[in-house]
Amino acid sequence: MNELYWTIAMIAGVAIIIALGIYAGRLLFMLKRQNQRHEAARQQRVIKITESVRVIAMAMEQQQCDLSEGAIRVCNLLNALPLTSPPNFREKFPHIYALFIDVSGFAVLEERQKLSKVERRKQDIAREEIESRHESKVLDELKAIKTYCAQLV
Template sequence: MIWAVIIAIAACIIIALGFYAGRLLFLLKQQNQRQQQVREQRIATISESIFTIAKAMEQQQCDLSEGVIRIVNLLNALPVPSPIDYSARYPQIHALFVEVSGFAILEARQKLSKQERRKQDAAREHIESEYESKVLGELSSLKSYCCELSPTLK
């Protein structure tokens, strides 16, 4: 009789623990699905931004150096499951980024004298002219990559 009570209590504990574990697994699955949806939305948003910047660069509505800086930072922020080596896939974009990333921006640029700003602008324009055709050539491939990540783009 006492064994039957002990077995019944043990069975109730096991059933309760099994139910609790099942509930935790269900909640974990829901959380993973929400995280995946957020990740996919972030990929779509970043891809759309990269696509828009690349298009603006092609139409000469955006300076090459500014566009390249923005694109490289956005590519690095993409939360893709298996990231590619963007510096190898888009070597000219990456090379221009490396060249112009040393120039002063925002507040640091404002602190420069007018002569120093003009000097940096001239150097940046010279670098842009060297890379212009090469970078513009990689933009179509970059836009195609964005369309692969976010099929809603065209």
């Protein structure tokens, strides 16, 4: 009788171990699928952001977009790239980041609308002067930015 209980306990123990192993395997499979979906979504975001950066850079080169507006957009998009180990973009693209920093203090959107026409004009003149100082270096750097974005995809 004692031997029968021992055998039943062993069978139950083996069944529990097999059930836990199957459950753990299922959880690992689900985790792997979730990680794959997460990576695919991250890659899609990288593609979308780099395409946006490329379009803005081309618009800046073709003077369809103000340099300051383009610099703000490009810098914010580069900073939003979901990379595992992103480079220091300020060092990699110093001229567009310098322009970004120089124009980041100006009023935008509703804040700009609240300014008087005189104050808005003063800011526009100051922004245009900053853009003219950075123009040639930023335009040269746009090629490197587009090349970098092409390498990410």
